[in-house]
Amino acid sequence: MSHFKVGVPWLVVVLPVALGLAVVFGGHVRVGGILLAVGPLLGAIMRAVLPERVVPDLKVRSRGTDVALYALGAIVTFVAFTGVKLG
Secondary structure, three states, X not given: OOOOOOOHHHHHHHHXXXXXXXXXXXXXXXXXXXXXXXXXXXXXXXXXXXXXXXXXXXXXXXXXXXXXXXXXXXXXXXXXXXXXXXX
């Protein structure tokens, strides 16, 4: 039987995303969208400044590619949720 070993960096990215989804489903789209964008932004920051041995859960590609894609995901999410005209 294998056990999943979930690291703290992965949780730092996933928890704001999960909280953001809950807030969006609760009806607060802008606030939830901002929380959704915080997760990948934190991932980009951690991947950029911490050594690979500390954030192995976030290593998918090269450091530069990971940082760029995490940051791009955060920016796109932020713009999509804050640019929505409500009502």
